[in-house]
Amino acid sequence: MKFIPICFLISLLVLFNTKPLQGAEPEPVVDKQGNPLQPGESYYVFPLWADNGGITLGHTRNKTCPLDVIRNPDAIGSPVTFSASGLDYIPTLTDLTIEIPILGTPCNEPKIWKLSKVGSGFWFVSTGGVAGDLVSKFKIERLAGEHAYEIYSFKFCPSVPGVLCAPIGTFEDADGTKVMAVGDGIEDPYYVRFQKVSTFVQKKNQDLSSM
Template structure:
């Protein structure tokens, strides 16, 4: 898969403010208790086979500079993640979302909204510093299909605009062992479930 031409086309679409495609109303994303994810509520994001560990948070990678990247901490509960979908009172699948991890006390002043950040040929980190509504800050949650007892999801960078890059978010292991969310080739798949923060005690 060659990403470079698609990324250039994606940049052009940002300039021309392309409008998203319209589709049927999608189903709601469900947390581990079977309840709909809600805008403005915090959720831990865990790999589907693990509880209480491996959560998402923010950290410095690459040159250890700002903005922060979205990483998995295999030994911790992670930080609350917030989702928003304009005009909706729940978080749906297959819909453009703004995703944010608003950690407190960060040395980086950029927004904590996710965005796609180019790292090299055919490879992009999921970073922060995004702006709600911008094309490079539009992510989706997709439900895995099949004979599965519980709902399992993946993140995708797949803006609802014709011809733009559409690919799942996986995990890239950095040179120091940090697991960074990324879009590109040869990444570890990242299948997740969601846990409402208020239903689970936060670590101090």
């Protein structure tokens, strides 16, 4: 019988005692400077092609409450916050609570995102959500490719079997407002980058012509 070195046996024990069910931690979402997004911090959500024209809240549909999540190409946008249960950073492809904590609006509902049905097979990203509710679970997905490290999109795709899973794009309503939406006719995701509010310096006479 051949002698098996004790170091080899120890290596096998280490190998087979590894816990395979504990997968790697989710990849962090990073801002334009390459820093992981932090829970509770405020970020601008800019379109891929500009440093302005970000996401904010506005009246759509019948111009009543609740407010919906829109794109405003004529303004910087509103700070957005994120939280992920049990994590001290914001990961990709993980259920998130997303909020645009604007104060002093005519609508008193919470500014947490939720999916709000507008018609058959069509939903707006709206407000009035509750952290942990199924309709308030959103994900951030990174664009594939080595040159797309800081480019992301939003999805409504709760980690629950049999629930709607679809990219969030934009829908232009009758008065030209671009509303974040999911459903029929919304095929392409809306690609964005994140900028920490405390590190952003707006350029003077910023050109909005590309939007």
